[in-house]
Amino acid sequence: MTTTVKICGMRTKETIEAALASGASLIGFIFFEKSPRNVTPEEAGRLRRLIGDRASVVAVTVNADDAVLDRIVDEVKPDYLQLHGGETPERVRELRARYGLPVIKVFSIREAADIEAIQAWRGVADRFLLDAKAPAGSELPGGNGVSFDWSLLRALDGDIDYMLSGGLNAGNVRAALETTGARAIDISSGVESAPGVKDSALISRFFEKVAAVSQPAA
Numbered sequence: 413m414t415t416t417v418k419i420c421g422m423r424t425k426e427t428i429e430a431a432l433a434s435g436a437s438l439i440g441f442i443f444f445e446k447s448p449r450n451v452t453p454e455e456a457g458r459l460r461r462l463i464g465d466r467a468s469v470v471a472v473t474v475n476a477d478d479a480v481l482d483r484i485v486d487e488v489k490p491d492y493l494q495l496h497g498g499e500t501p502e503r504v505r506e507l508r509a510r511y512g513l514p515v516i517k518v519f520s521i522r523e524a525a526d527i528e529a530i531q532a533w534r535g536v537a538d539r540f541l542l543d544a545k546a547p548a549g550s551e552l553p554g555g556n557g558v559s560f561d562w563s564l565l566r567a568l569d570g571d572i573d574y575m576l577s578g579g580l581n582a583g584n585v586r587a588a589l590e591t592t593g594a595r596a597i598d599i600s601s602g603v604e605s606a607p608g609v610k611d612s613a614l615i616s617r618f619f620e621k622v623a624a625v626s627q628p629a630a
């Protein structure tokens with residue numbers, strides 16, 4: 413089985429090329445001013461044109477209003493909208509209809525009840541990204557480099573299309589995949605040399621580790 417990998421918070425041509433060469437299927441851009449990974453719609457638009465159809469592009473926003481989203485969609489022409497805030501099911505339906513784009517809704521996981529809450533969203537969002545809850549004091553809802561208890565996912569229905577996220581890195585991705593059987597994963601700070609600074613060598617190493625689990629040596 414091949415694992416689908418999304419790399420989030422990309423800001424440079426060089427690291428995007430490294431991610432594509434390693435096999436990234438989804439590239440995420442962060443539109444959140446407090447984040448060290450924040451990009452403007454214009455910057456992301458330029459990088460999006462570089463990517464072309466070599467990967468799907470994900471626009472990550474947090475409770476963004478229509479004016480902000482209009483500009484992002486116009487400049488970047490993303491393949492997905494990732495909603496990383498407190499967006500309601502009604503808002504998700506509205507955005508799917510307004511932009512005609514599939515929506516990845518993020519769920520912040522800490523305990524069993526957080527997994528149960530996903531049931532009510534079936535048929536509302538197109539995909540689910542399961543991330544750890546932000547640590548107390550963090551200004552960022554994502555990109556915090558913290559993991560949740562992966563064993564909680566045993567309670568998740570097998571047919572839910574989710575991406576495992578939160579604190580993944582080359583050192584723990586094998587355990588994460590073996591524990592959860594996730595078919596898709598998402599990473600950000602685990603391939604950075606400093607907050608917001610992606611590192612091509614760390615990206616390659618992460619993909620090598622994923623491939624070693626996905627395609628065990630003969």
Ligand SMILES: O=C(O)c1ccccc1NCC(=O)[C@H](O)[C@H](O)COP(=O)(O)O
Nearest residue numbers: 420447554555556557578579599600601
């Ligand atoms: O990464 C950010 O700075 C960020 C800011 C605001 C909203 C979402 C953000 N990241 C979204 C992602 O999908 C991250 O990849 C995800 O939270 C995992 O991050 P990490 O634990 O660092 O791998």
